Amino acid sequence: MSQRELPPNFSSAEVEAPLYEKWVAAGYFTPDAKSEKPPFTIVLPPPNVTGVLHIGTALDHTIQDILIRMKRMKGFNALWLPGTDHAGIATQNVVEKQLALERLSRHDLGREEFVKRVWQWKAESSGAILQQMRRFGDSVDWTRERFTMDEGLSRAVLTIFKRLYDAGLIYRAERIINWCPRCMTALSDIEVDHSDDEGELVSIRYGDGDDSIVVATTRVETMLGDTAVAVHPDDQRYAHLVGKSILLPLVNRLIPIIADGHVDPKFGTGAVKVTPAHDPNDFEIGLRHCLANIVMLSPEAVVTGTNTEFDGLDRFEARKAVVEALRAQGRIVAEKRPYIHAVGHCQRCDTTVEPLLSKQWFVKVAPLAKAAGDAVREGKVKIEPASLEPRYFEWVDNMHDWCISRQLWWGHRIPVWYGPNGEVIVTGPDEDAPAGYIQDPDVLDTWFSSALWPFSTLGWPEQTEDLKKFYPTSVLVTGYDILFFWVVRMMLFGLFAMEGVPPFHIIALHGLVRDKFGKKMSRSKGNAIDPLELMDIYGADAVRFTLARGANPGSDQALAEEWIAGSRNFGTKLWNATRFAMMNGATISGDLPAFETLNAVDRWILSRLNSTITQVDELLEAYEFARACELIYHFAWDDLCDWYLELSKEAFATDTAHDSKRVLGHVLDQLLRLMHPIMPFITEELWTNLTGGESVVLAEWPEPNATHDDAAGEKLILQVQEIITEVRRFRNDQGIKPSQRIPGRFYAPEEFARYESAMRFVLRIDYPEEGIFAPSQTLEIGKFKIELDLSQSVDIVAERARLSKDLAAAKKDRETAIVKLSNDGFMAKAPANVVVEIKERLAKTDSDIERLTAALEGLPSA
RNA sequence: GGGUGCUUAGCUCAGUGGUAGAGCGCCUCGUUUACACCGAGGAUGUCGGGGGUUCGAAACCCUCAGCGCCCA
The missing domain is CATH 3.90.740.10 (Valyl/Leucyl/Isoleucyl-tRNA synthetase, editing domain)
Structure with a gap:
């Protein structure tokens, strides 16, 4: 394993595409149906073949990829199955518009020629969205890609149509239907x-x-x-x-x-x-x-x-x-x-x-919808978030019969044949109608075939290895806006076709992406955001992180370009932290030193890492992507970069940090794994450089380590942070430049002694030189005291303002605490730990007030 | 009309009973042995109004007002 120095910036445009092709070529995304590993399956909501990746799709795919990548790392046999929908009307419209340029209508070509023309269009110009998915990093299994009109899926359509017809659940009738006089x-x-x-x-x-x-x-x-x-x-x-x-x-x-x-x-x-x-x-x-x-x-x-x-x-x-x-x-x-x-x-x-009154084919939905409702009522299928369940029930419990015939040419032709004497027969796959019978000219609603997607794509009606292994799918991820178009219909047909086994265990619903003011995006308003443009500028990872960070279950999110820039900045921060760590010899070789032997800073970061891993895992499993991202962001930026690296710099500089190098290597290794499902590209580039491993795609998901929980250590570092912040505040209020070094003497309780040099490094406070040191200012923070020798005189006014402000805050806190403690009801009924906490708070404010008052009195009058 | 949400910092949003939070924006300072796509410090809220429950309410209940979505 050889470590090389990283360049100063992550170049998303150059790095992302080759990484993706490496993953695909290595077959990481292709699960083996024969594997003994437990399955985890997601079917991609198939985009229209005419479609492009818009910002809502980007959110949808981000969520699915996070789940799939995490489960893959957890050792599941993870399948994310991609494909496209033939999108009847939409696609037919596209090709008809092309024909119109040649001054032709579909009727000029005739049905057979026209359909041929649509297939030709699909072969030549569709699939833009599939390329865009590669750029976005979707870890789908391209070897299993399907299309709603390919041969296998067409057999599925014929099979289910016949079964439904034979069960009396498909009928033809004159009803009022919605008629589009333009689409005809x-x-x-x-x-x-x-x-x-x-x-x-x-x-x-x-x-x-x-x-x-x-x-x-x-x-x-x-x-x-x-x-x-x-x-x-x-x-x-x-x-x-x-x-x-x-x-x-x-x-x-x-x-x-x-x-x-x-x-x-x-x-x-x-x-x-x-x-x-x-x-x-x-x-x-x-x-x-x-x-x-x-x-x-x-x-x-x-x-x-x-x-x-x-x-x-x-x-x-x-x-x-x-x-x-x-x-x-x-x-x-x-x-x-x-x-x-x-x-x-x-x-x-x-x-x-x-x-319009018209003779059409319908699905009789009442019995199917009853089953679909019951599956959720009985808990066989869970809707996340549960707050959206009422919408689901409102729909399935009041569903009208579904008009499935369309007067189009592009789609699955209805497998019904009419005999010369008014006979009506339905043909299944591999069945032919008798001579002289004429087939119904209409095609089926596009959603008819998409309703079969969770099992038709796995080979149904054949009992394939894939079907046995990967059905039912684990979770269905989609926006609440197509709950009724698609999700409900998959429930109807899935339960019917698969003998009561629902097509997925969980329906995870997300919201819509809106503009920065929470308004709906639309081309006419000019507030639409194009994810492809943003990927060009900021990289796919930045777009993904921003969307994930805004994804609260089932609710809409606002999005602005500057927030994506912020995510890109986060990536750069992580990049530089890893670069710095590697320059300082961070490593993953050898065992992690025994926890008890580590210094408190190392123990603290391990303890923080541990709770971050625990919580992020729980949150991702609960579809709480926004909160998971928030924790990752603060651990990486605040805990790791702003505190751990700063407090460790002195040790790295003096090369007294053998254990810390191993700890830092471990923390980054784990953090990069934890972030990989959300930001796959940058984490791959960093992780392979740091560890020399083949790919983080296959790395094991981080496990919490209970022996790294260290409440006492966390408390100690918290106090170190308080002290440092207080001194910085003083320096800032006094107008002392950050780079100016000041002599100072520390008076600290024993437990801080070990960190004095690190604190001096961060605060730029030098050891006093005997004889010359003349302290002119004393700062007290709790039991900690620092004497400083300020070459210039202290700004009395600024110092009085600072102390007065702290005193006022302490007095206010004291009041709040006293009010509570003198309240008999509180003392009688509040839980013991809350009472103790308030008493401690009171004690702290008491000593703070005493100290601050003395300090204020000690100031020379202005 | 039926259903269902929302109202917290300038903006977008977290926060399901114990001292109000984040990101962005804003102000001041800064060529510190990673990072200016950065660092340090700071300002900003009677948590929509009113009432109730509770020792204690942004959170639970009632009510009013405003905004939104789904369905008819």
């Missing part, structure tokens, strides 16, 4: 984003005279498809009209007035128009009253089949035209404008979604 496909509820938009609430009078009734709507054009007017059964205002019919304006069709308990008599006039083919609530009313369903919009959202002048108009043009026509008839009773109401938009293209 159905959408599931969660693919629709609701926003409060400005619209217009129009009140229209149907009928005339005593038999007229006023209804209100924001989608006036749908009145062309009305088949009833509904009122509440108990509403006396309309009791005389129920059962009668009324003439629908413009269309001149007679429609019934019905009573239905669903109508809210307090909203508007208490009467509503019923358009069963264009509104989910109206559809339900229609079913209860056997109303006709009149579809009055084409798939392009153009008015059609109403036999009115409005046929051929786009829905928004028709809205205006119908209002004008009604106005001409004097039927507009009121117009409220602007009227803010929730409007659904297509998640992919933002087009206003149209609720």
Whole structure:
């Protein structure tokens, strides 16, 4: 093992990429399914093939990599399985846009050619995010990379579809679905984003005279498809009209007035128009009253089949035209404008979604959702943090049937075939439909195949070695924002396909990354942060540490570039500390000297290391990444750099530090291991240089050592720190430059004697020269006293201010303590250790006050 | 409308009953045998308002106010 001197700075740009390739080439990230080691599995939430690494993904990956790297170091057979999602609509849109540049539509190519074209696009231009993951340091197993449309996963899709169909859990029906007139496909509820938009609430009078009734709507054009007017059964205002019919304006069709308990008599006039083919609530009313369903919009959202002048108009043009026509008839009773109401938009293209009656395939979710809810209720699956459980239950307990058919070409084609005489058959893998049967043209919702991800990627439905070894997965890490899109669906299908074995033991949810003021990032606001740019400037480690440091379970975090710079600075600090340690001979060879034989500074840093290891391990296991990072940061920067190295410099300089070299080597070795999951690159570079080992990726995770717990030693060093801080404060208040050396004499209790030279070194206080030493100032800190010979006169005013401030603080502390101790209730009820603590505090303030008062009186008057 | 959070230093946030914390920012000093991407020192808070429980409340309960998210 040969140690070389490190350069003065860590060059992330040069070092990171080669390190990553070294890891991959060495096969560190590829677990062996035959290994006897216990498995630990995470499946990567598959990014869209069209995707890039944005800041939210970076957080998600940071957390997963921390867990995987830690478990790998702990001796688990750790698998982090990567892959991508075919992302039906998103990908189809990308390729359609390309075609548009050639003035072609997908219909010009035809289905087969178009799909070929998408595959070609995937082969050529997808996978940017996979390269970005390498730069980020993700320790995924690339040999197991999967794609939701590769052959194995497609077999899984066919298998589960058939099983669900045979179990009666997939059916085809006419229902109101969300229709995107631009994408020309159905959408599931969660693919629709609701926003409060400005619209217009129009009140229209149907009928005339005593038999007229006023209804209100924001989608006036749908009145062309009305088949009833509904009122509440108990509403006396309309009791005389129920059962009668009324003439629908413009269309001149007679429609019934019905009573239905669903109508809210307090909203508007208490009467509503019923358009069963264009509104989910109206559809339900229609079913209860056997109303006709009149579809009055084409798939392009153009008015059609109403036999009115409005046929051929786009829905928004028709809205205006119908209002004008009604106005001409004097039927507009009121117009409220602007009227803010929730409007659904297509998640992919933002087009206003149209609720439309349509024949689609659905998953019957009730029994599946019950099982998914129970798995969490029974504790088979834990949600971290538990505070997000109510959201999960709220969703699974009220889940609507899931519309799974999409009128797209890119995706898993629905394995249903229709025979010449209306037969319907479903084909599993390796099954063919009889001749003359025609396959359903639609494809499945993208989330249908992603719902299988935790087991389809491991080889299911085959009983592969991987499946046996790595299922169920250990923990699923994702943002709470896709709990419903994805996590719930994996629960539904996983429990069904795997006979009640849930797809993961733990669901660990994190929040969203926001800008430095806590606002949502968006391109339009210009506050979006690009992790790739930041990696270029500060390195992947800095981005990772910043994200981990902000990751409190389940809650959002704010992010600013200067905080990433701070993390980079932390890396540099660690780099220089290790560099300095190596220059001073820090080593890991030989046994660690017996703890009792070490000096208190060495014992102290080992004791601090020990509690840091213990707590960081607990916190990481509890998904408390922010708190774990905080502890690491303070141990490394404050304890190690600012105190241990400073207090040890004198010994290193005089080469009296044989044991300390071994201790320092040990501390750095352990610290670098502890930090490696969070900052993999810099720790690898430092650790291999320090130890000569092959790679910290494979190093064992630090174990706490109970024999290194040293409360007494920690207390002693704490006092040393207090003394040093007090003297520094004095020097600072007196305007004495840090570099100026001062003669001084120490009067210290026995236990400090051993550290006098270290303290003198740090404080720049020289031993007094006999005969010349003329003390002009005395400082007392507890039982510790220093006499200083100040060549210049003491700044009396500054010194009085300093002492007065301390005196005031001591008096205030004394008051607080006395109030407590003279309180009978406190004395009777407070626990003994608290009482003792307060008494000690009182004693300390008493002596401080005495000392400070004397010192103040001893000052010459100004 | 239903559910669920949040309100602590200038900013972003930790802190689940025992003397209020961190990072960044701010002020002063500084070419110390690692590091200026640094060091030393310092300033800054009636912990949203009010009430209650308790010997003791930033923390537990009630209430009011403001902000947010999810679902309808």
